Amino acid sequence: MLLLLLLACGPKTPAAPPTSGPHALTVLHTNDIHAHFEPEPAEWLDGRPAIGGFVRLEQEVRAVRAARGAGQTLTVDGGDQLTGTPITEIEEAGSFGGAMHALFDRVGYDAWVVGNHEFDKGLDNLSRYTQNHPMLPLSCNLLALGSAKPLLPQQQLSHVYAVAGMRVGVIGVTTDKLAGLMNKRDFARMTLAPESAAVQAEVNRLDPATDLIVVLSHIGVESDKRLASDVQGIDLIVGAHSHTRLTSALRVGDTWIVQAGSYNRSLGIIDLVADEDHITELRYELRDLLPATATVAPDPEMQETVATYKKSIDRVYGETVSNAPALLGRSYNHESALGRWISDALRDRTGADVAFYNGGGLRADIPPGPVTRLTLFQCFPFQNAVVTFQLSGQALLDIVLRNLAADADEKRGFLSTSGLTWTWRTIAGAPEIVAVRVNGAPLDLAKDYTVAASSYLTEQWQKHLGAEPRKVEAAGYNDFDAAVEYARSRPVVDPGDLRGVEVK
Template sequence: MTNPMAARMARTSMLCALAALMAACMLAPKRAPRGVDTLVIVHANDMHAQLRPDKQGNGGMARIATIVKSLKAERPDVLALCAGDTVQGDAVSTIFKGSPIFEIANTIGFDASTLGNHEFDYGLEQLAEFRRIAEFPLLCCDILRGKKYIADAPGRIFNVDGVRVGVAGVTTHEDIARKGLTFLPIEAAVREQVEALRPRSDLIVVLSHLGKEKDIELAEAVEGIDVIVGGHSHDAIETPIEAGGALIVQAGARARYAGRLDLAIDLDSGEILSFEGRLIPADAQTVAPDPEAQALIDSWEAKVAETVETIIGQNPQALDTEQTTQALCRIWSEVFGTDFATSFSGSIRGGLPQGELRVRDFYNVLPFDNTMFILQLTRDEAAEFVEGAQFAEDKPLYSVAVNDYNGQQMIERLKLPEERIERTGVNWRDAILEHVKENGSLAPAAAAAR
């Protein structure tokens, strides 16, 4: 039989507990709606140590600094990002192993950068030096050195005038020496960062050095990415690409443009309500060089001017990249006395001008400090790697001059035995410079002597 007194006491206790709970709910402060806010992302990528304007007088890192600083001076809701390959492409970068370029990048006002593949060109110790010099964090979530991330962090949250922006960095695995590094699966590494950053962020940005097509694939594969600020493929994307729920932007290369992406964000839902993206040309007519950046550039240029401004020859006509590659391969073949010479696409970075040839021109087209290999290849092997090879005579092996980076790729692909490999130790640029100095042009020695 139920005890009436016990039942009344239980009912009273339940009512008291319910009343206390309701009172607590009424007293607890409600989270106020945060509403809609704005964010401007200004971005650059693949500047490749473009310290000087191009031949038309446009571009250059000092003008990128002006664009970034002007935007930040105008409004407080600006986040400045760089998508890698800041170094490699100018004599100052090559001679001083990229360090001055990060000093100059400090004057631009970046809040963060990812690593490009060319940040690895000078070795892992020099990459550590870049981290020391940079006054902004370097972010990369997919490459480890030992058990630690190769960069300062895989990702970071930035509070930009009240908007919490989670930024993760990701870097291509292409064209990076693999020794001492562990490469994580890209999609999984990015997904892990998105999931880690999302609970504390209003917006997720992936700062990517993968290239446009890979960025599209990443956006479609990984949920939760709002924006991808890209690099590596040198695409000047005029209007943001929409893919997999993300906006993808990229600003060309060689400090010719900065990109601007304006966003209106519902901070309660995390939804991008509207956006507008465009490229800002770093034109001489509209953008003056930033005085601080330009002064630093001038000081570093002065240190190399005596060497790189020396005139060493003449060029009767301008050569594009393909023509320059053909001319340089012919010189390497002559200098090293080989049947052929070859250089893979991307190794030679541009063409040569008509008229006076300066040392600087060869630093620009041969920015990497490669040395030369001489490989002994069969006819079929040579035909595979030497475009348009003409075999004047039939013999068991043909000698091919090639830079060490491309040469190592050939050795691994063909599984060449050591007796068919000669590592000359001669810098590929020095071989060209000596030839041009001696002959006054790119012409063969015999032709130049006539």
């Protein structure tokens, strides 16, 4: 019975030769779940219905599998499974984040690709995370140091699944920009191959023995488009990393590209027909995981597992520490209320002249209402150490210039500031600085200023600060702790005073 159950769970390596003629296959996919295992209010919908979570996800996957028939579906995840809620603070089955793996296993995934945030708790923790699970970790460019072999236990460069009467080759690819996205010590312990070359090599190897090639990518939608035109022979790219909600599939040449948003809010459903090594038909649906649309009952075991994890998190993170009268929103590449608030918190606690917080580190808005430790954890889940350091006035001016450029370029992150303010105007279509001040006094380019930020910014200073920080000192607490203490001492409100002001 156990064996039968295991066989029913997912496709296996091909044993029998495939049958010829057109075949229908359904690929179910998620990405960038970021530890969001519970339903959360959909703030953008009327009545704020609870969207997503693993109970609802499992229901939808089970319903689609039943509708398509046994052995017709492949279920995959695009990575960044970890970091976003305190579930990754629980040690379970040998690793921080192991609880997430238990939830994925209960849904019954076939494969996933390792994302950058999987490294947040360190490479050794990730090695423990990938062990002993039916869901295969795939990545063709994440390699053991100085080797062409996979980096992690159970990891494969690719895997060929016998499903829907076909041999489907699935290749994983992880962003080759990892150096700027993870800690340098662990990065030095691996070899990372360039995306396109690694994928092409794997496509060439698999192509003669497969009917369809799927790339499970954690490189972002823009890079997916480039991959589709660089690499010959990819039928479908199931994407991740840019958190892009594609409501219809993109097409570059003969390659289809899909991506299912983020945070476990939607399930991507690809119904395709393949014949003679090509996709001949493709229908794509991004199905939002809303409570009202469920067609099958929830799985009691999944409900119980989720409730158990929620209970242990609530014990530590349920405490209400403050109140937010109104929403504090965030932005990656513009000044935002949440960015002003957290940089003010860091400057207040450290007494530095200036504080910074990066746009990519703001992971959730603060909704109106009671502010719990959990609310703040979801905003600042990385728990990087707070550090103080010295930067010259010239370096601060360069950061202001970079911020002005970020406003005009979606891909560049904005550095939220406290203590550092500027006015600017548009001359002949380009932004130009009028004045820069530090705590009200004109910026002195030759002077050294004390700055507070997270250790992520000092470690990635080339990308975020532009100048090397000097006299870096740890403050002895992390950014999440600083946010909790700041929130305890006053209501959580947008500081309101704009740091960058456009003048005419």
